[in-house]
Amino acid sequence: MSYQVIARKWRPQKFSDMVGQEHLARTLKNAIMSGRIAHAYLFVGPRGIGKTTTARIFAKAMNCLHPIDGEPCCQCSSCKSIADESNVDVIEIDAATHTQVEKARELCEDVLHLPISSKFKIYIIDEVHMLSKNAWNALLKTIEEPPAHAKFIFATTEVNKVLPTVISRCQRFDLRRIKGTDIAGRLRLICDAENVKITDGALQIIARAADGGMRDAQSLLDQMISFFGSESGGITEEQALSLFGLAASADMESLVRSIVTNDRAAAIEAIHRFAESGKNLETLYEEIIAWLRGILMCRIVSDPAKLLEESQEKIDLYQNIAATVKPDAVQRLMEQLAGSGYLLREAINNQVFMESLLLKAMRIAHAVQIEDLIARLNQLRNAGEFDAVKSLVPIYEMPVGQIVVPKDSTFAPRSNAAIETKVVSADSIPVIPEKKTLVTEPVAESKAEPEVVPSAPEPVSEPDKDDQPPFDPDPIAEDAPVIIESTTTEAAEEIVTEPVREDVPLEVIMEEEVIELNDDAAPIPEDPESLASLTKPAAVQTPEQIWQELIIDVRDNLRKDFLAIAMNDGSPLSYRRNSLTVAFDPDYEAFQGTTTEKELQLLTSRLRAISGEPGANLFIEYRQGLATPLQISKKEDVEKLKEKAAADPLVQDTLDLFHGHLADAHSAGQPAEL
Secondary structure, three states: OOOOOHHHHOOOOOHHHOOOOHHHHHHHHHHHHHOOOOOEEEEEOOOOOOHHHHHHHHHHHHHOOOOEOOEOOOOOHHHHHHHOOOOOOEEEEEHHHOOOHHHHHHHHHHHOOOOOOOOOEEEEEEOHHHOOHHHHHHHHHHHHOOOOOEEEEEEEOOHHHOOHHHHOOOEEEEOOOOOHHHHHHHHHHHHHHHOOOEOHHHHHHHHHHHOOOHHHHHHHHHHHHHHHOOOOOOEOHHHHHHHHOOOOHHHHHHHHHHHHOOOHHHHHHHHHHHHHOOOOHHHHHHHHHHHHHHHHHHHHOOOHHHOOOOOHHHHHHHHHHHOOOOHHHHHHHHHHHHOOHHHHHHOOOHHHHHHHHHHHHHHHHOOOOHHHHHHHHHHHHHOOOOHHHHOOOOHHHOOOOOEEEOOOOOOOOOOHHHOOOOOOOHHHOOOOOOOOEEEEOOOOOOOOOOOEEEOOOOOOOOOOOOOOOOOOOOOOOOOOOEEEOOOOHHHEOOOEOOOOOOOOOHHHHHHOOOOOOOOOOOOOOOOHHHHHHHOOOOOOOOHHHHHHHHHHHHHHOOOOHHHHHHHOOOEEEEEEOOEEEEEEOOOOHHHHHHOOHHHHHHHHHHHHHHHOOOOOEEEEEEOOOOOOHHHHHHHHHHHHHHHHHHOOHHHHHHHHHHOOOOOOOOOOOOOOOO
């Protein structure tokens, strides 16, 4: 007999041989014993976990001549013919080759025929999500109401692609990924039966690489036996690691410990060693996340062995590292790394990309957190470090008009004698209606002339010092603090009002400012011309200039040439109150037809950036018969050409000869506009 691979030779033949799917085996056995067999079943799960194998065992149990407690006997002719795939009443179909609607119709016709030698005619359709929608529509009626002798068993890895109307007509069973310990136990049974020497550590590595799939684990074991089986010492853990490109536990422990302790140099050196030795960096990345999860589980769960499918030796390593780190830092590392693994597959240089991911995750995970700062401040406060701060008077409790500043402070004001208030005379400032101007005198030490203070608030009387004493710090060998007091009401004079100056426009009134100067600044000039030069506003760009800058920005910075060309036909009308209004001719569809709402928002944001006004807005208007700047430019060019042509002697002689006049002119190679 020819050689059979382990995956086929050790394929389960009964429900009791299945590993990790006990819930499904129990349900199907009960259905066989009670005779409650549905007409359609749907098995869902990832590859290599036993969907097709379960379907075959179920088919054997349904057609078995002597079932034992719902199990197939595997001795009758029906069971043997199904096992060697020679039974004509059990039909396996690959959906990928039956996607056409014609194949589905042939299947519907074949269902009507009675089974030849079995109780039921069973159709096992693998990867059923590959069927087309038309093929499903042809099968719907047959699946919903098949003949009594017909049974359907569907298997799929992508149930989301199966029509909901099909799922509702089937009994759905979800197969689970198999635990690593169960896979290792099954592999140990196979190795003992095949006389293969292999360590338990190597079997654990195979189970971890299989990722929950028994078929993948058996294929990897077959590959390892072919690679190392001839050696007398048997297969070791180191050999398994070298074959699958995995890292040893000691090396992984060193790398993960450097990551959780923020030793960036050691982490980068470890990644470099793994890359130099030819390790699979994608697998290494997954291993790092698995180690971080194990450390976190050992830190927050009392019995991590229930959650981790690892050996007790590895769990001890997890607990050893977990005892030296904070769970919050490990959790932040997992948050940063778990969501970026797919990017590693698309990176140009996996090593560089992985190093950058680890460095970023370590920087974020080990940064000082706000919770730690608050806890430290609370410790200092409880230790009495902030007693001096507690005695400070809050700002909202300080008396109005009194600001106590120690003389040794950096922000201590100058003495009262050095303070001089200078304001603009009321005669040079227009008065707004219903606004009152308060005439006050300067501080006693000041020698400035009394001048008008426009729109000054009413003076506040000095509060009683007995009621609200200023903050008195501990006695030091310093001068007493300087107190700056507000102006008293005794220095105020009668409030006067002036009529509105009608000769001054409102815009000028709104733009003029009150200039406050300190004692180091130059004095205010008294002549009106010099004073006007101080309040003269900066030059404002015209609407045409702003619109032209916007066009250049769109063309050069945004690289939107078509939009910039369409904008050239706009006519800027005005720029008032940070609003630029531009008009277009509605008959010209280049701008209106190609500009979306998103592009208008983009133009508004660029206008704000160019003008420096965060509140700038762009308004577009459409006016019939509006001459665009391009049309105006063309008209001016035509007029210049007509003047040049009229001055030509040959043109003059021609006009005189035919008694005509010059109607139009255009450059050579360009057609005249009719």
